[in-house]
Every structure is written in structure tokens, then in C-alpha cells.
Amino acid sequence: MKAAPILIHRSQSQYMAAIILPFSVALALATPTSSFAAVAEERTAPASRERAAPSYAGPTTSPEATLPPASPEEPRRPWFGGLGYASIAPFFGDISALESGLRAPAALGESYGLGEGALLLGGGGGAVLFGHLWLGGNGFGLLTSPFHNARGEAVLSGGGGAFELGYVLSTSSRMLVIPFFGLGGFGYHLDVTNNTTQVMPLLNAFALSPGESKTFTAGFAILEAGLRLQRLLFSRNGGMTAGLEVGILRSLSNGPWLSGRSEFTHEEGAALDGVYARVNIGGGGFIFR
Numbered sequence: 001m002k003a004a005p006i007l008i009h010r011s012q013s014q015y016m017a018a019i020i021l022p023f024s025v026a027l028a029l030a031t032p033t034s035s036f037a038a039v040a041e042e043r044t045a046p047a048s049r050e051r052a053a054p055s056y057a058g059p060t061t062s063p064e065a066t067l068p069p070a071s072p073e074e075p076r077r078p079w080f081g082g083l084g085y086a087s088i089a090p091f092f093g094d095i096s097a098l099e100s101g102l103r104a105p106a107a108l109g110e111s112y113g114l115g116e117g118a119l120l121l122g123g124g125g126g127a128v129l130f131g132h133l134w135l136g137g138n139g140f141g142l143l144t145s146p147f148h149n150a151r152g153e154a155v156l157s158g159g160g161g162a163f164e165l166g167y168v169l170s171t172s173s174r175m176l177v178i179p180f181f182g183l184g185g186f187g188y189h190l191d192v193t194n195n196t197t198q199v200m201p202l203l204n205a206f207a208l209s210p211g212e213s214k215t216f217t218a219g220f221a222i223l224e225a226g227l228r229l230q231r232l233l234f235s236r237n238g239g240m241t242a243g244l245e246v247g248i249l250r251s252l253s254n255g256p257w258l259s260g261r262s263e264f265t266h267e268e269g270a271a272l273d274g275v276y277a278r279v280n281i282g283g284g285g286f287i288f289r
Helices: 012-056
Strands: 078-095 117-129 133-143 152-167 175-194 200-202 206-208 213-234 238-251 257-259 262-264 272-288
Touching (some): 078 133, 078 238, 117 152, 117 272, 133 175, 152 213, 175 206, 175 238, 206 213, 213 272
Antiparallel strands (some): 078 117, 078 272, 152 175, 175 213, 200 206, 213 238, 213 257, 238 272, 257 262
């Protein structure tokens, strides 16, 4: 007896499931692979670009940056040379003018006096040696305002000078800064005139006739100390100079007043003590180093 074939009947939905299932499995397997590949590509791309950058980049520094820095120019200073100048300065301090003797009622009276100010006119100069040593000197005249009253008049003037020794502090080629000391001498010249119609006794030693004048002098040693700032207005190694100087003048002793061969030891001696501010204008030349 022949066996009958077994027929398996499947519905249409079962066929569709059988067709779709393989594609779904394949799609599920393919999707993670492509996602992981994209992420890997994003992670590897920057590294590859960084590795490739040096092959396309130019020089990292400019040519100027590779050059050594220029060494600054060493300052030049006056090494040998000298200068000369004319000067003008106001002076403030004690000025002697035989006050004790000339203030007598029989002389010029109690109003006599020449104040505590004067004008110094003069000049000076010096040399710079080895860049630091200053050797110089100065001379000046002293001018005061004349005194006048009904009894007479008095005119005081003077002159002096000093040898200077100083040290050049500046390192600039355009400026000299010089503190200095000076030692020298000074002398007064005082003219007294009788403007009255009677004889005028002076210092218990003289008698001035009407219209007559008498000259008194005094001299003494002085010490000077100051600070000088001198600007060098040079085009090359020489030219004009201009500067400012401040200092003190002090007498080392009081000098006796004299008139001819007469010395007035009973009168207060002459002195000069005070400060000044001097303007100097001149020229000079130097060897710089």
C-alpha cells in the first residue's frame, strides 16, 4: 500500500514572515557596524590631520625672531677736554659794609645799610680729566645797590675768585654733573661821600669835607661749595654749553677794614656769607669715550 504524501499547508502570512525575518536580521547586523565605522572615522580624522599638519605648514617663526637681539649702544662720556663760560647769579646773605662805624649820627646815620642781596657777575672754566676729575676756577664781581640819604652816599662793590676741585658724576654724553669745592679770596671796595655842608667825622679817624669821598677796602679768604649742571649743546665734539649752578660762599676769616695805611681794628671785620644760584653760558670741546 503506497503511503500518501503529507502536505503541509502554510498561510500567506507565514510566507511573508519567512521572507522579512532574514532581511531584518541582516539589517540589524549591518547597522551597528556602519555606526561604529563612522565614529571610528571621526576619532581618527583629527589625529590624521594633526600628523599631516607639519607637512603643509610653513616656518613657525619669522626670520626676524631668529636674529640675535641688537646690543644697546654703550653710553659715551666726556673723557678729556674743557669748557669756559660767563655767569650771572643773585646772591643772598650777609654783606659787610662798615655798618657799625657809618651808622653813627655824625656819619651817615642809623638808616645806613646795603641790605642782604647782591648780584654776582663773572665767569669761569675748567677741564675734565680721565672722565671723572674736574679741575677749574672761577672769578666774579659783586654789585650792590648804592645807599643814599640826606647826609651822604655809599657804594659797595667787590670781587673774588676760587680754584675748583670736583668730581664728574654724569655718564651722559650731553650733561655734566659736577659737585665741587673751591678755595680762594675776596675783597671789598667801599666809597663813602659827604653830601652835607659840614665836615663829617668817620670812624674817629677821618674828617670828610663837604663833597669829599673816602675809600675803604677789606680782603679775606673764602670757601666755596656747589653743584654744577652743565648741558653740552654739541653738534660733534664741541659747541655751546649752558648750565645752572647752586652753591654757598663763606669767608674763612674776617678781614680788617683799611683806608690807605690806616687799619680799623676796632671795627667789625669784613665777611661774605651766603648762597647763590648761577646761570652759566659758554662753550667747549671734549674727546668722548
